Amino acid sequence: MHDFKIHIVGVAEGEVAPHLVAMVANCRLIVAAGSMQPLLEEQLSGYPRAQIVAITPLSAALQTIAFHAEKGNIAVLASGDPLFFGIGEALTRQFGTDKIVVHPAVSSMQLLFARLNVPWHDARFISLHGRKAGPQIPDILASPKVCLLTDRENDPAFIAAEILHRISPRQRSCFSLFVGERLGGAGERIIAGSLEEIADQQFAQPNTVLVLQDWSGEIAYPIFGLGEQEIEHSRGLITKNEIRAAVIHALRLPAHGIFWDIGAGSGSISIECGRLARGVQVFAVEKNREQLEHIAGNRETFRAWNIEIVTGEAPAALQELPAPDRVFVGGSGGRLADIVAAACTRLKAGGRIVISAVLDATRDSAPELLHAQGLAVEITTVAVERRSYPDPHPTRLNPITLITGDKNI
Known part of the structure; x- marks a missing residue:
């Protein structure tokens, strides 16, 4: 029985590597893009045109490959490295590792770094093919060196405009963008520019984008444990360090998911959670204009770009948000019952709600409200005493009760 293979052959700079041409020519079928x-x-040039199959639509190409896979070797031509944001993963998943042989070539991302003479071992790589660029902007902003594979919808101008929409004017000067058009092929071109310049141009496809940010001179903040004095806030209106740590521990943040911070105040909980769990999309819900300005300032200072600021009052402001995996209620404005009902209804199975209670009324009502919604409830009271040695006089903070509800169904 013949052990025929599917050869995924990387193409770089407009050609198949010379030592692979004969192998490709002897394949029963060639699958390639137009x-x-x-x-x-x-x-x-001598290969029968009838034995060349389009790679798109992919579903049809996979069916054709499957039909011929036991009759002879097949060559699938793919740009660059087929296992780096390429078709290699889909083919391996469909036909199994033993059936696949990969012959990688230099990718367009590698070519762009080489053309610019920029090291790429410390870069972040994101593919926007067939995806919405908007949700990827926080990931793009979270690293000083990001290389992007684009498509016709998510082109360089659109990406630059999305970044401009998200950041403040004073941050624009730290960005440099480089666009590589048709890298390795005829008509190759490298364009460098600011966000504003790139947002105002059109670019040939295919193209690859490098986004650089100058982070020199910035303060190296800890990953977790920001101090009250480091977080912008008003008149002491901030969740204290020790309480913040207890709240975040109680939330048991997932690696990915949706987190609602209701009554976000200055955004201290949102900021710490957003920085700890970059894969979590944080929605900071707040109605006070001064506090909203603090959240925006803190988001920028600490580069917590996975935070979406929601202006409004809960529960009405929650209606358009995606269903949460975690919810923190730090302020309810006297609407705790309505907020709990709305949050519990939307909370995903396995989700968790944490309510912070300073007032006796909240401490007494929150457990019953969560229990009535079918959540398993736990109550913890945190009392904090601070003292700086050798000063013998402690400062005692108001005790805070944390009420946790788990949705186990």
Whole structure:
């Protein structure tokens, strides 16, 4: 029985590596994108046109590959490294590791870094192919060196405009963008510019984008444990350090998911959670204009770009938000019952709600409200005493009760 293989052959700078041409020519079938037609005509001019199959739509290509896979070797031509944001993963998943042989080439991302003479071992790589760029902007902003694979919808101008929409004017000067058009092919071009300059241009496809941020001179804040004096706030209106730590521990943040911070105040809980769990999308809900300004300032200072600021009062402001995995209620404005009902209804199975209670009324009513919604309830009271040695006189903070509800169904 023949052990036929599916050869995934990387294409770089407009050609198949010379030592692979004969192998490809002897395959029963070649699967390739229409853009590779010039390559096929130049390097494989004698190959029967009837045995060349389009790679899109992918579902049809997979069916064709499956039909021929036991009758002879197949070559699938793919740009760059097929296992780096490429078709290699889909083919391996469909046909199994033993059936696949990968012949990688230099990717467009590698070419862009090489053309710019910029090291790439410390870069972040994101593919926007077939995805909405908007939700990826926090990931793009979270690293000083990010390389992007674009598509026609998520083109460089759109990406630059999305970044401009998110950041403040004073941050714009720290960004430098580089666009590599048709890298390795005819008509290759490198364009450098600011966010404003890139947002105002059109670019040839395909293209790859490098986003650089100058973070030199910035304060190296800890990953967790920001001090009250470091977080912008008004008149002492901030969740104290020790209480913040207890709240975040009680939340048991997932690696990915949705977190509602209701009555976010200065955003101290949102900021620490957003920085700890970059894969969590944080919605900081607040109605006070001064506090909203603090949240925006803190988000910028600490680069917690996975925080969405929601202006409004709960529960009405919660209606358009995606269903949460975690909820923290730090302020209810006298509407705790309505907030709990709305949050519990939307809370995902396995989700958790934490309510912070300073007032006796909240401490007494919150457990019953959560229990009535079918959540398993735990209550913890945190009392904090601070003292700086050798001063013998302690400062005692108001005790805080944390009420936790788990949705186990």
